[in-house]
Amino acid sequence: MTDHAASAGAAEGPALDASDATILGAQARAFARYVEPEIAVVYRVALTLTKQPADAEDLVQDTLIRAYRAIERFDGAHPRAWLLTILRNTHRNRLRTRIPSPLLDSDQQAGVLDRAGVDRSAEEVVVDPMFEAVVAEALAALPTMHRVVVQLVDVDGLTYAEAAEALGVPRGTVMSRLHRARARIRARLLAAGLVSKGSRS
Amino acid sequence: MSILKLPDMARCLRVSRALQRYLDGEADDLTVARLVEHLEECRRCGLEAKTYRAIKQAIHNGAHDIDGLPLRRLRSFNRSLAEVAGQAEQG
Numbered sequence: 001m002t003d004h005a006a007s008a009g010a011a012e013g014p015a016l017d018a019s020d021a022t023i024l025g026a027q028a029r030a031f032a033r034y035v036e037p038e039i040a041v042v043y044r045v046a047l048t049l050t051k052q053p054a055d056a057e058d059l060v061q062d063t064l065i066r067a068y069r070a071i072e073r074f075d076g077a078h079p080r081a082w083l084l085t086i087l088r089n090t091h092r093n094r095l096r097t098r099i100p101s102p103l104l105d106s107d108q109q110a111g112v113l114d115r116a117g118v119d120r121s122a123e124e125v126v127v128d129p130m131f132e133a134v135v136a137e138a139l140a141a142l143p144t145m146h147r148v149v150v151q152l153v154d155v156d157g158l159t160y161a162e163a164a165e166a167l168g169v170p171r172g173t174v175m176s177r178l179h180r181a182r183a184r185i186r187a188r189l190l191a192a193g194l195v196s197k198g199s200r201s
Numbered sequence: 202m203s204i205l206k207l208p209d210m211a212r213c214l215r216v217s218r219a220l221q222r223y224l225d226g227e228a229d230d231l232t233v234a235r236l237v238e239h240l241e242e243c244r245r246c247g248l249e250a251k252t253y254r255a256i257k258q259a260i261h262n263g264a265h266d267i268d269g270l271p272l273r274r275l276r277s278f279n280r281s282l283a284e285v286a287g288q289a290e291q292g
Contacts, residue, residue, distance in 0.1 A: 159227065
């Protein structure tokens with residue numbers, strides 16, 4: 001990460017004159033304004049492409065560098081779509097030159113909750129630290145494709161249509177993944193005794 | 202199961218299918234009106250909605266913990282890119 005940043009700085013080359021520097025400064029401000037708010041969405045989409053958090057982070061860094069170099073050609077409209085196009089192109093380029101990692105999906109590595117001592121009334125649903133902890137663990141245990149859809153909608157506030165566009169899948173796929181993901185989370189809560197058995201899955 | 206309850210069950214099934222869209226603000230006005238009415242009168246579906254609403258809230262509250270570290274690193278990286286150009290402007 002810092003290596004990339006250092007190389008970005010080292011690549012400045014000869015000294016800049018005042019007009020060049022002013023242009024660069026404007027580009028930097030544009031970059032901060034357009035890119036920073038989209039980093040979470042770009043990272044989550046990268047996770048669906050790489051399946052590995054470390055690879056996703058590297059992919060986003062490469063994407064940011066490419067975006068930075070291309071910022072002067074960007075018209076300011078639809079920064080998310082612009083960044084996601086760069087992300088996908090960068091991912092394709094990386095696949096051409098890399099051998100895929102054989103590691104398992106980290107989402108398969110969820111731990112087991114300690115469910116001892118949980119005792120709730122059958123009718124009660126309480127959002128408390130235990131509830132949030134079980135939800136967080138259940139979310140982390142979901143397949144990446146399902147988890148990311150939930151995060152795009154519930155954390156990043158994307159509509160179904162926006163999430164579908166970001167992920168390059170039909171809107172119906174977003175809806176079915178959301179439904180399955182939340183049902184799984186609810187099942188974990190049920191197993192932990194944190195929601196009523198009376199409600200359906 | 203009584204046959205007399207089948208119409209209620211059918212409504213509950215329809216509500217169950219539309220519940221996620223409703224909670225995500227994606228349901229149309231007519232569906233919302235029907236859902237709200239049913240959720241008020243059906244304890245079981247009301248509890249279902251309450252559970253999923255709580256799940257959404259918990260995800261929103263705790264989501265930053267899941268991807269928090271890589272996102273902090275990426276934002277820092279992004280700012281470092283911008284600072285390179287910012288320093289060039291000052292120089």
